[in-house]
Amino acid sequence: MGKSILKGLEVCPPVMKQNKSGQIPCCGGNFFAICICCLVLFFSNYTAQAEEVFVTVKRGMPTTVPTSRYVLSAIFGMRLTTWPDGSAIRVFVLPDDNHTHSLFCKQILQIFPHQLRTAWDRLVYSGTGQAPEVLGSELELRTRIANTPGAIGYLTKENLDESVAILPVK
Amino acid sequence: MNQLPFSQLNNLSAPLRCHIRHSQPMAIKALIYYLLFLPFGMQSKAFELFDSVQVHGFASQAMFLTSGNNMFGPSISNPGFDFTELGINGSWLPLPNLRLSMQILSRRDGAWSNGSPVLDFGLMDYSYNFTSDYCLGIRAGRVRQPYGLYNDTRDVAFTRPSILLPQSIYYEGTRDFTISADGLLVYGEMRKPWGNLNLELFGGYGRTDNKETEYSFIQKTYYGTLASDPSFVGRLNYETYDGALRLALSGAYTSMRYKPNPSWDTLPRGNIGFDPILISAQYNTEKWTFSSEYSYNFFSNSGFGPPFDFSANGESYYFQAAYRFAPKWELMGRYEAYYPNVDDESGKAFQQNYGQPAYTQFAKILTLGLRYDITPWMMVRAEYDYTNGTALLTPQSTLNAQTGNPDYSNTVQYWNTFGFLVSFRF
Secondary structure, eight states, X not given: OOOOHHHHHTTXXXXXXXXXXXXXXXXXXXXXXXXXXXXXXXXXXXXXXXXOXXXXXXXXXXXXXXXXXXXXXXXXXXXXXXXXXXXXXXXEEOOTTOHHHHHHIIIIIOSOHHHHHHHHHHHHTTTSOOOOEEOSOHHHHHHHHHHSTTEEEEEEGGGOOTTEEEOOBO | OOOOTTHHHHHHHXXXXXXXXXXXXXXXXXXXXXXXXXXXXXXXXXXXXXXXEEEEEEEEEEEEEESSSOBSBOOBSSOEEEEEEEEEEEEEEEETTEEEEEEEEEEEOSTTOOOOOEEEEEEEEEEEESSSSEEEEEEEEEEEXXXXXXGGGTTOGGGSSSSSOOTTTSOGGGHHHHXXXXXXXXXXXXXXXXXEEEEEEEEEEEOOOSHHHHHHXXXXXXXXXXXXXXXXXXXXXXXXXXXXXXXXXXXXXEEEEXXXXXXXXXXXXXXXXXXXXXXEEEEEOSSEEEEEEEEEEXXXXXXXXXXXXXXXXXXXXXXXXEEEXXXXXXXEEEEEEEESOGGGTTOHHHHHHHOSOGGGGOEEEEEEEEEEEEETTEEEEEEEEEEEOSTTSOGGGSBOTTTOSBOOTTOXXXXXXEEEXXXXXX
C-alpha cells in the first residue's frame, strides 16, 4: 500500500537543519566570521531553495521498499518494462529541455538528459524498445500518473498532492 | 492492489454485476446498461491497446561537395544531393512482455538505391524479467545486428556523431549487409549497481542480394547471385548505470556463397567469408563524448579458383570527440584509418600485382563537424573531411558511365569533402 505523501516529505527536514546551523556563527563580532557566516547563509539558503524532485507513482503501487537508482535508471531508460507483478510500467516524462526533467536526471538518475535521449533513440529506431510518453507540464504529468495503471514519473515538491504516491529512492 | 492495464474494462462492467444480483427487471436494466456501456468498454480497451502503440519517423537530406572523388553521385565542383533517408517505424505491446516492431526505410545513396521502400526491421520481441536485475529475451524476424556503438540506429542522422557514421567501421558499401538480417536473436541483461551487462547473440541470414554488397565483396557484378549462408553476430555490452562509460565487444562470423547463373557466367561457384571483431569504448560527461572503436577483420574468397581466390586481414579504427559547447550546439572532431590488407598498408604490393593505384588500399580521414539542433525534432549539420586514399569510397561513388562498373582509374588520392545535412524526426 502507498505511503502517505506527508511521510514521504519527511525526507526534507535535514535541509532545514542545515539552514538553522548556518545562522548560529553569525552571532560572532569578527568581520571574517560575518563574511563566512554570510557565505554559509548564502549557500545554505541556496540549498534550501534548490528544488527537490520526487519519483512518483500511481497511488496504490507498493512504495514501502525503496528503489535503487540503478533500477530507476533501467525503468526510465525503458529497459525494465514490467513491475515485479508482471504488469506494464508506464513511464511519463517532461521534454528534454525542461528544468524539472533536467533536475530529475541529475538528482535521481545521476545522468544527463542527452544520455537518456540517446538511450531512448537507440531503442526506438532499432526496434528494441519504446520511448516514454513526453508530457507538456508537471500538472499534466501528475494527472497522468494519478490516472494510469502502472504509471511512474517525477514531480517537484510544490506539485505533489494526494493523487500520487512517492517512491522512495535509496 | 495493483491495477492491471486492462482493469478499466472490468471497472465499467462492475455496475452490471451489481444490477444482476438484485432482481430480474434489474437484470434487464443491467442489460441495457451493459449494451449502452459496451462501446465505451471496448473503447477503453482499444484505447489502452492503442496507448501502447508508438509511431516514430525520420527524414534526412545531405549535400556533398567534393574536390576530387564523387560521393554517392556526382559531387565534384557542383554539390550533389544523392543522399536521402526516410524512415517510419511502429511498435506495439500487445502484452507487457511482448512487442512487435517494424520499420520501413526509403533510401537514396547514388545510382543503385532509388528510394524504393524496404523492410528495415520487422520483429517480435519477447522478454522476461526474472527480477528487476535479470532479464532474458528473444527477437525473431528481421532484426538489427548488434554491432558496435552505432550500427543499431545507423540510418537515423540524430543518433550519428557525423553526417555519415565513421566509414572505417561502418562502411556504407556493406550497409545493407551489416544493418539487419533475418533470423533469431537471444539476449540477456544483468542490471547491478556497478552497471548493466548485456549480451546479444544472433543467428540467421544476411541481406546479401544487393549490388553494394556484391561490389564490396567481389568487386564486380556478375550474372549470378550472392546468397547468405548461416551467419552469426554477437555483442557483449557493458554500461555504467549513469551511462558515463560504455564498453562493447562485438564479433561476427558471416558466410556467403556465389551462385553462378546456370546459363552463362564468368565467375565460378565460390564462398566468401567476412569475420570482423570490434572493440568499442565511449565516455560521456555533460559536455563531452569521447568514442573510439577498433576493428580487425578476416576476409576470404575461396573455392572460386585462381585468380579470384584471395584472403586478407583488414584493420580499422577511429578516435572521436564531441563537445557540446552551448545548448543545442555540438562540435566534433575525428581521425580514422582503414587498411583492407594489413600486410600491404601502403598499397605498393597491390599496385605491382594488379596495376591499380596504391592509394586504393588505405583511407585516412580527418573530420570536423558542427551540429545545431534547431528544435528537438530538427537538426542541421555541417562538416569538412580531409581524406587520403580511396579505400572507403563506396563502389557506387566511382561508377564509370560507360561500363556501369566502379572504376578507380579516375580517382584522386587527396580530396576534401564539404557536407551539409538537414534532418527531422518525430
